[in-house]
Amino acid sequence: MAKGVKPRVKVPKTAAAGETITIKTLISHKMESGRRKDKDGNFIPRSIINRFVVDFNGQNVIDVTLEPAISTNPYFQFDAVVPDAGEFKFTWYDDDGSVYETSKKIKIA
Amino acid sequence: MELKTLLTSMVIIGFSAGLVSAQADATLAVEGEVISTSASAPAFAENLDTVYSGWRFRKLETRSLQLDDFDNPAFVFVDKGIDLFEKVDGTEGKACASCHEDVEDFAGLRPKMPRVEDGTLVTMENLVNECRTERMGAEPWKYSGGQMTAVTALIGLQSRGMSVNVAFDGDAAPFFERGQELYYQRVGQLDMSCSNCHEDNYGVMIRADHLSQGQINGFPTYRLKNAKLNSAHARFKGCMKNIRATPYKEGGDEFKALELYLAARGNGLSVETPSVRN
Structure with a gap:
C-alpha cells in the first residue's frame, strides 16, 4: 500500500429531492508516473490510482479511468442528482491492488 | 505640446491601471470568514503607504483556491x-x-x-x-x-484571521535592524536587494507573474509550482537563487533576522496560513 493515502470527500449533508448537488473529492497520493528516473538512472516504477468510482445506493454515478499524466493528489469535482436519501460510496483503485473506500450519507430536506 | 502632455497622461493612466488590477480590491473570505488583506504600512516602512497580502497579487483562480478549505491543497x-x-x-x-x-x-x-x-x-x-x-x-x-x-x-x-503583531523593539531591536540591513543590501550577480522588487516594483510583471510585496503572513504556503508547503526561509532561498546570490542557511541568523523584519513590515495583515500561491 502506498504511503500516506487519505481519501477526502465533501458532500452536502442535506438536499431537496431531485436537486443537483456538487461533490468534491480528493485523495492524497503521489501518482508516480513510471516515467521518472532515480539518482542512478533507473525508472521509478509506476504507482498511480487507476480507477475512481462513485455509486449512489448501488447505482453508478461516475466511473473514471486515471492515466499516468494526472498529477499528484488527484481532485475530482462533479455534479450529481439526488433522487432520494441515501449514501454515496467512493472507491479508489491503486495500481498495487489496494482499494480505498469512503462513504457519505445524504438526507432529504 | 498639448498632444505630448495628453500622451504622457495616457501612459500614466495605463500604468496605474495595471497596478490597480494587480492588487485589485477584493475580499478574502475563507470558509465564509472575512480576512483583511491590506493594512496601513508601519511607520518604519517609509516607502509604503499600504501593505498588501500576496493573495491580492495572484490570479482569480489561484485566489479562489484559498476560499474553501477543501479546495485548498x-x-x-x-x-x-x-x-x-x-x-x-x-x-x-x-x-x-x-x-x-x-x-x-x-x-x-x-x-x-x-x-x-x-x-x-x-x-x-x-x-x-x-x-x-x-x-x-x-x-x-x-x-x-x-x-x-x-x-x-x-x-x-489556529491563528488564521488574527492580525500579525510581532515585537520589533526592546530585545528584538538588534535583530530587526539586522533584518532591515539585509532587506536593503544588494547581493548576487544581479546586484539586487529585496527592496528592488518587493518595494520599488510590486504590482509590476516579472516575467509572467505579478511581483508581490513579499509579505510572509501566509507562510507556510502551498505553491502550485512545487505542489508542497514552503517555509518562509525556503522562499527566501528561492529569491536569492533568482538574483544569482549564494543563499544564506535556512534557520540561520541572517534569514531569522530577515523573517523578523518582514513579519514586522506585515504588522496589521491577517495570518493566512496556509495560503496558496503560484
Whole structure:
C-alpha cells in the first residue's frame, strides 16, 4: 500500500429531492508516473490510482479511468442528482491492488 | 505640446491601471470568514503607504483556491500535520499532543513569531525542534522539510484571521535592524536587494507573474509550482537563487533576522496560513 493515502470527500449533508448537488473529492497520493528516473538512472516504477468510482445506493454515478499524466493528489469535482436519501460510496483503485473506500450519507430536506 | 502632455497622461493612466488590477480590491473570505488583506504600512516602512497580502497579487483562480478549505491543497499537508502532532516519537515516549493536548491552544502564537527568548531570536521551527530534542528525546526535523512545514502549518492555522503583531523593539531591536540591513543590501550577480522588487516594483510583471510585496503572513504556503508547503526561509532561498546570490542557511541568523523584519513590515495583515500561491 502506498504511503500516506487519505481519501477526502465533501458532500452536502442535506438536499431537496431531485436537486443537483456538487461533490468534491480528493485523495492524497503521489501518482508516480513510471516515467521518472532515480539518482542512478533507473525508472521509478509506476504507482498511480487507476480507477475512481462513485455509486449512489448501488447505482453508478461516475466511473473514471486515471492515466499516468494526472498529477499528484488527484481532485475530482462533479455534479450529481439526488433522487432520494441515501449514501454515496467512493472507491479508489491503486495500481498495487489496494482499494480505498469512503462513504457519505445524504438526507432529504 | 498639448498632444505630448495628453500622451504622457495616457501612459500614466495605463500604468496605474495595471497596478490597480494587480492588487485589485477584493475580499478574502475563507470558509465564509472575512480576512483583511491590506493594512496601513508601519511607520518604519517609509516607502509604503499600504501593505498588501500576496493573495491580492495572484490570479482569480489561484485566489479562489484559498476560499474553501477543501479546495485548498495545503490541507492535505495540514492533515499530515495532525497525524504527526499525535504521533509518539523519541526516547521519552511522547508526542506533541502529550503536553499540548489541544492544538487550538496555539491560537495567537503565529502572529507573534518570530520572537526573542533570552537574547536569541526564535522561529516557529526552532520551537518545534526544541520540543523534539529537549522534551521528546527525538531527532530534530529538517528546517524546511515536509514534516516541519506540516506541523508549523497546523499551528499557524489556529491563528488564521488574527492580525500579525510581532515585537520589533526592546530585545528584538538588534535583530530587526539586522533584518532591515539585509532587506536593503544588494547581493548576487544581479546586484539586487529585496527592496528592488518587493518595494520599488510590486504590482509590476516579472516575467509572467505579478511581483508581490513579499509579505510572509501566509507562510507556510502551498505553491502550485512545487505542489508542497514552503517555509518562509525556503522562499527566501528561492529569491536569492533568482538574483544569482549564494543563499544564506535556512534557520540561520541572517534569514531569522530577515523573517523578523518582514513579519514586522506585515504588522496589521491577517495570518493566512496556509495560503496558496503560484
